[in-house]
Amino acid sequence: MSIKNPDEVIKKFLTQESSPSFFKGLKALFVRNMKIIWQYKFSLLMGFINTLVVTSLFFYISLLVPDLQMTQDNYTVDSISFIFAGVLLLEISTKILMKSMNSFTSEMKQGTFETLATLPFGLRRYFISEIAFEVLYGLILSTVYFIPIFFIFPVFRAVSISAASFFSLLLVALCTILFFFSLSLLAANFTILNKRGKEIAMVLIGIMHLLSGSLFPLQLFPKWLEHIAHASPFTFAVQAFRLCLFGQGVLSDNIIWGAVLFLILSSIVLIATFYFTFNSIYKRIRITGTIHEF
């Protein structure tokens, strides 16, 4: 087929007739990424030590106020557990977002992004597959890393949690992961435009960390900042996560279902924005010829 205008070229790359199916492409990408990870086995150990050190940082910070009791949403808990719970959710989310953004930055830096962008599989489907891989990988890594960390820092040993609260906690965690998947997808879209994937991820995480109240209760914020904080879905995620863990919160509680609903709705909005902005961003980098730039 001869291509006469640029839109057809875009169409060809986006929905190539001869492209592999989504699942075949997804499988190929998973295999490729696993092979790359295997080349850097040492990084897996480094990752664990890094997680341990980050957790230690917040553990020691919480030791500055060891006797302080935090009261929030009708439960009271010691400051160490309060901070640790916030940091746990934050650390998993950070891993997902950072890994997703780092993978794009790395492809751009090494000059392989242009090749990936022109594969018949399609750039959009590559984005979805790549981030799906990073989310899954980040989740598995976090689980593996945190099991020994819970033995080193026996913070939640005194916490008893009912089955209903446990499932609500899992649901909140899953929705948080879905939210970060969607956020990564949209951030990746902008990364191809301004090439600053790592910095975008760090700023997003930094702002959400501040607004989430993972280190302190939100009541310490001035009113205007508290309102802004409540616009962040991650703030609700942290609040609901803590309520399930310390206050026997279940899905029927307003805070829990509210957080679940907010996270799902935010994810839908982010994914829709990704779909709506993708074509124009892709077109723009083609017009400006910056796809290979870093």
Place this chain on the structure above:
Amino acid sequence: MHANEVVSSFINLEKKSSPLSRISAIFLTRLKMAFNYKSSFLMTLVLNLVTIMMYFFFSKIKPEMQVFGINATYFEFAIIGLCLQMVVGTSLGSVSANIYNEILSGTWSSVLLHFNFLEYSIGTTLAGVLLSSVSIFLAIGLAYLTIGFYLTITSQEVMLILLLFILIILAHMAISMLFAAFTIFYQKTSNLISLLYQLTKTFSGVVFPVTLLSGFPLIVSRSLPLTYGLESIHQLLFSPTLNMDYIFVNCLIIISFIVLLGSIAYGMVFLSLKNIRKNGKVDWY
């Protein structure tokens, strides 16, 4: 920066033979390159400010919070550490990360042709530290405007802080050179630098005093040069009496770090360069 300017900055070096002019060439090239990444600079600034704000609100969790052994409020204690840690992060990553970028972008062999390793290290570190310092001064300024943070220091304290600052930067530059030796040899980076940065951030007494540590974490803390630098700066700024002996001993410890790590790093870089030249791997990636 225009491509021709990069080429001419290298060509002009033939006329500039002194080490100082070569360092300044590297320094200026790095600055010009950094100005091409303004969005990155702005995002780092936002991140620094957000981090400072976070510890400001944490300090309100218990306003009477005691920082063991230090006569200051928690926020005064933390902001000093946070600002220093941001600069240290830059000097820790500069040499190794820049060499990796040179390898990736294929300019490494050209750099090796015109500069020696030490000049390159000093030039890149100076540029990185200057840029991160600008970001930190802006962050402190904004912290003053938004949350009213300020410190009163004498000219003698300023001089001593400057000396400690230079020593801390040199110590971390030596560590970065050490990791650069591995980058040169293997043509890839490891996560060791970011791990060391995280260790420094956690165990040097940046956001909590090292008196909270015991056992192995305390050994880690005492193995990091920033611990001694921060202890001295905290002593200088917050102690009612100036203990010069204490600061002098800490300065000597940091100098020992510089001499020891710098010598090892230089030796290892020398061997790595010899190896890649011998095996014709300079242009490899």
